[in-house]
Amino acid sequence: MANTHELKVAVQAEIDRRGDELIQVARTILDNPEPGFREHKTSKYVAGKLQEFGIPFEDGIAITGLKGMLDTGKPGPTVGVMGELDSLKVLGHPHADPETAAAHACGHHCQIAMMLGVGIGLKASGALDQLSGRVALIAVPAEEYIEIEFRDDLRREGKIEFLGGKPEFIRLGALDDVDLAMMTHTSSNPEEGRIAFGGTNNGIVAKRIQFLGRASHAGGAPHAGINALNAAMTALSAIHAQRETYRDQDTVRIHPIITQGGIAVSSVPADVRMETYVRAKSVDAFLSASDKVDRALRAGAMSVGGSVKITTLPGYLPIQSDESMLELYSTNAAALVGEDDQPKDRAGIGRNKERNLSLDSEANDGVVA
Ligand SMILES: [Zn+2]
Incomplete structure (x- = not known):
């Protein structure tokens, strides 16, 4: 044995x-x-x-x-x-x-x-x-x-x-x-050593968004159209205008994309589609930010007299690791790579979490999810 x-x-x-x-x-x-x-x-x-x-x-x-x-x-x-x-x-x-x-x-x-x-x-x-x-x-x-x-x-x-x-x-x-x-x-962050552990992530909701307007000839009869792309652009500006209202500690991240801007350059865009995440450190923070984003989207539609369909979909909650599993993981990781190749301050996993949180908000600005 x-x-x-x-x-x-x-x-x-x-x-x-x-x-x-x-x-x-x-x-x-x-x-x-x-x-x-x-x-x-x-x-x-x-x-x-x-x-x-x-x-x-x-x-x-x-x-x-x-x-x-x-x-x-x-x-x-x-x-x-x-x-x-x-x-x-x-x-x-x-x-x-x-x-x-x-x-x-x-x-x-x-x-x-x-x-x-x-x-x-x-x-x-x-x-x-x-x-x-x-x-x-x-x-x-x-x-x-x-x-x-x-x-x-x-x-x-x-x-x-x-x-x-x-x-x-x-x-x-x-x-x-x-x-x-x-x-x-x-991880691509050398500061985390060869094996890091713990930490958390922002939670998210995701949105599928469709602005609806009315197509018409963009050169001959723009007055007859309702421009859904202009609605989307106004909504994006309104989302940006809200950014100053978010607290740093909530690490709110909102990064929409337009996945369809129009179908032909000669016609007023009548069906414009966007997707976005609304991310934040806590459930309250991302739900409140999600309400603000909806307001901005509706404002865009209202400004041109169009409409918007918003589907808000559940994403992920912020990760919560089990403390005793983290301890086991870190002990075994230390045996593999040595204490020195782990994050420098192992004294408190709580501290480590905080560190990873700030790293994570950087990651959220890049391509790493
Ligand atoms: Zn991943």
Whole structure:
């Protein structure tokens, strides 16, 4: 009977032995980026790997999600290890798909490789024989909350109810048997050391917005039209005018895009579409900001005599990590990379949270979700 330390060493040795192969898994996913609920190739590839590793799994959960299971056969908790399947869309990213602009700018390709590494490390080392409970390998779709219109259409077709993969997993009961779960995300911030932990994220709601006007000849009869693009631009200005009303500590972030500005330059735009997030540190803060944004959108429509349809969709709540799991994570991380390669001030995870919060608000200004 090996002790805990010996078991960890055996698992790590097995992961190291397959290091090149696991890095290749991440590279393959990096080279085949697919945004949320479209990760068909990625899902198939992960299914192939689980099969190859002899790990039983279910697929097709929330369209493209998978759930593998390592069962010791002895009673105990089920520990979930998650990886996210989806990419972002970033024009000009060095690894972007030239056709779709999909790109793994958030490092999710590494998450899947790490998740599979946990699975094969535990299985191939024989460690499971000496453990109890189960380890679920959970590959979730659609963490990035993008392509709101596409996903809202999936919702209207009844294929999903929520626009994110994890809420869908919860709705489908796919996490009902999971007692605790963890995930490791990559970071591009060297200040976080080689492994950081804890922290939180802004919560969000998302909006699908459609300004409706009346088409007419833009040169010959603009007086007969109602310009929905002008409504959208007035709304954007009003959203900007509200920014001074947000408190710094609420880290409110609102960043709309126009996804359809018009259909032909000769006709007054009559159907203009936008999407936006409204993010903030607390539920109260993002709900109050969401009301202000709705006001700005209506003001835009009112200014030209058009109308606006606003669909506000639930996104994510701010993350709250479990303190005792964070302690376990940090102790094990220190054993791997050394105390010095973690965030400098480990004295208080609370402090660390604050730090990560401010880092996160920077991240929210960039491409990292
Ligand atoms: Zn991410």
